[in-house]
Amino acid sequence: MSSPLSPATPTCAGAKRWLIAGIILAVVVSQFSAQFNRYHLGILVDIGINIILAVSLNLINGHTGQFSLGHAGFMAVGGYTAAKISLVASPMLPPALQPVIFLVALLAGGGLSAMTGLAVGVPSLRLRGDYLAIVTLGFGEIIRVVVQNMESVGAASGLKGIPKYTSLGWTFALAAITIYFVTALVNSTYGRGFIAVSDDEVAASSMGINPVRYKVTAFVTGAFFAGIAGGLYAHHKQFLSPTGFDFLKSIDIVVMVILGGMGRTAGVVVAAILLTLLPEVLRQFSEYRMIIYSLLIIVLMMARPQGLFTWKRKKGGAA
Amino acid sequence: MDWLLQQLINGLALGSIYALIALGYTMVYGVLRFINFAHADVLMLGAYAAYFIAPAVSTVLPLPSLTGTLIIVLLSAMICAGIGMLIEILAYRPLRQRPRLTVLITAIGVSLFIEFTCQHKAVFGADTKPFPQLLPVHDFHLAGLVIGSNDLVVVVTTLLLLVGLWFIVQRTKMGTAMRAVSYNQQAAALMGININRIISFTFGLGSALAAIAGILYALKAPGIDPLMGVQPGLRAFIAAVLGGIGNLPGAALGGLLLGLLETFAGGISGLSNYRDGIAFAILILILLFKPAGLLGKATVEKV
Numbered sequence: 300m301s302s303p304l305s306p307a308t309p310t311c312a313g314a315k316r317w318l319i320a321g322i323i324l325a326v327v328v329s330q331f332s333a334q335f336n337r338y339h340l341g342i343l344v345d346i347g348i349n350i351i352l353a354v355s356l357n358l359i360n361g362h363t364g365q366f367s368l369g370h371a372g373f374m375a376v377g378g379y380t381a382a383k384i385s386l387v388a389s390p391m392l393p394p395a396l397q398p399v400i401f402l403v404a405l406l407a408g409g410g411l412s413a414m415t416g417l418a419v420g421v422p423s424l425r426l427r428g429d430y431l432a433i434v435t436l437g438f439g440e441i442i443r444v445v446v447q448n449m450e451s452v453g454a455a456s457g458l459k460g461i462p463k464y465t466s467l468g469w470t471f472a473l474a475a476i477t478i479y480f481v482t483a484l485v486n487s488t489y490g491r492g493f494i495a496v497s498d499d500e501v502a503a504s505s506m507g508i509n510p511v512r513y514k515v516t517a518f519v520t521g522a523f524f525a526g527i528a529g530g531l532y533a534h535h536k537q538f539l540s541p542t543g544f545d546f547l548k549s550i551d552i553v554v555m556v557i558l559g560g561m562g563r564t565a566g567v568v569v570a571a572i573l574l575t576l577l578p579e580v581l582r583q584f585s586e587y588r589m590i591i592y593s594l595l596i597i598v599l600m601m602a603r604p605q606g607l608f609t610w611k612r613k614k615g616g617a618a
Numbered sequence: 619m620d621w622l623l624q625q626l627i628n629g630l631a632l633g634s635i636y637a638l639i640a641l642g643y644t645m646v647y648g649v650l651r652f653i654n655f656a657h658a659d660v661l662m663l664g665a666y667a668a669y670f671i672a673p674a675v676s677t678v679l680p681l682p683s684l685t686g687t688l689i690i691v692l693l694s695a696m697i698c699a700g701i702g703m704l705i706e707i708l709a710y711r712p713l714r715q716r717p718r719l720t721v722l723i724t725a726i727g728v729s730l731f732i733e734f735t736c737q738h739k740a741v742f743g744a745d746t747k748p749f750p751q752l753l754p755v756h757d758f759h760l761a762g763l764v765i766g767s768n769d770l771v772v773v774v775t776t777l778l779l780l781v782g783l784w785f786i787v788q789r790t791k792m793g794t795a796m797r798a799v800s801y802n803q804q805a806a807a808l809m810g811i812n813i814n815r816i817i818s819f820t821f822g823l824g825s826a827l828a829a830i831a832g833i834l835y836a837l838k839a840p841g842i843d844p845l846m847g848v849q850p851g852l853r854a855f856i857a858a859v860l861g862g863i864g865n866l867p868g869a870a871l872g873g874l875l876l877g878l879l880e881t882f883a884g885g886i887s888g889l890s891n892y893r894d895g896i897a898f899a900i901l902i903l904i905l906l907f908k909p910a911g912l913l914g915k916a917t918v919e920k921v
Contacts, residue, residue, distance in 0.1 A: 314800075359695045360774065364719060366719055366722055366723065368726070376836035383866065411675070419902075421906075422902050422905040422906040423902075425905075425906055426905060426909050429652065429653050429718070430724070430859075430905060430909075432653070432722060433653065433852070433855055433856070433901070434898070434901060434905065435861075436852065436895070437852065437856075437898035437901060438898070440852075440894060440895065440898060441894075441898050441899075442894045444891070444892055444894045445892075447891075448891050550730065550759070553723075553726075558724065565814075577629055581843075586739075587738075587739060589730065589734040590731065590734045590735055590738065592730070593727050593731035593733075593734060594727070594731060595730075596723060596724070596726065596727030596730070597709060597724055597727040597728060597731065600711055600713065600720050600723050600724040600727065601724070603712065604716070604720050
């Protein structure tokens, strides 16, 4: 994970290209979304949501060198919050305000998720990395218990009838914004601190970088985007159940980050796309999926800890 | 008052099992400084080992019987000790000089691999299997209290194992070497201690304890399944942190405390729904206020 601390480029030209290309792609593709069949459209939206999840987890597990196993938990917080808001608001307001409701719901979901991230992150990130893994693992469990006991969000039977607001345009525009935000953040002068913390906490703090603050910042930012992804997911599937955001969902995202290469945004995006498509293509082997995933984790850690889809980091460019 | 005592008995039984598992986590953490996520799955394998050995033993010694159970437990513990050592040699040893995060991720990978391989229908299958009755069951009624014989077995076995472990760690050559390795690996190696052998031994010992804990857990649980280790494993890890990770008496104390707290909370009507979350609330609190644990010493990382 050692990366040269090259001076940050002031313009982030590479990252801006990503953002503009992504948003244009999202807008153009969504014009033709009526011509896709529903199945393919669904998978495309899944890909977009997984890109947001993987890129935001990469900020925590990759760039900052921590290890969170609770991304699905933050997704649940964001998803339930956003779904509840649009369920309450959409019958009261005219249909023309739909995008506004959706945006507010998504932001509220991301916001609450970020606040939860702060509450979870502050105690565990003061300590070494292993604790975060356990605390976030437990956090997913707590979310499940809390949701199962909350009648207002459907408790154990799930939340039904969420309006279908998520579209290709929304998903990929938000995915592009996530990629841009994370890339620009890491490539900024401030963001070099994340990589410094990941490389060596003691050395970083002797250079005047506060490791705890950087770790918490990364964690809260990651949680925010996971919450947004949860909101998109809720308005895409139109149904949420407390068991849908279990440990395995978190592991899926972790595998995307590990496969793509921790701290390599481009690789992680490729991995997110591949790992969303693969289970669809290899449906008849679905019983082997998690066995293969776990073997993949072990083998990659031994042979290629830098990930499968990594190429040489361009100097000063988008990571 | 009766209610209080009854919960105390149930809590002690649950806490004893947590304590046994927590010892394995804490021992491995002591020598290698990482969380062996696969420990919880070794516990499950211990229960399954007993499940498959029991019919074979019962052809010679009809179950339920004490001798038969002892043989089953010993064999399962040996099998699991072997599995634990194998995991260390195959998965963790090649990574010993790598960053801790790499080892941690590998440990999670190993844990998932065991869980999902065992869930496959060609191995154990994902369904719950009824655990054989190894020991005669009898409820003792004492002044309005009900004490199950299994609860007694759990508590007594744990006590005996704790004494045995204390003897191994404090009074034998192996134990002295273990403590030396956990104190300073390099210095221990310079004193002629074979680090690899000690680490193997630690994994074997911890895994054997996990296997026994798994059988005890299965005695009280309705049945066994490939994910049965996950929940007690997580609780036991929290117990280890509560007591101070790397500290053996701390792990035992943490396990008992956590078992008691969970049982009491489960008995209070308003809290019982949130019983699963209590352990994690405790974890967060302990990390906030006493991250070194109840019996641990705070350490400062040196360069």
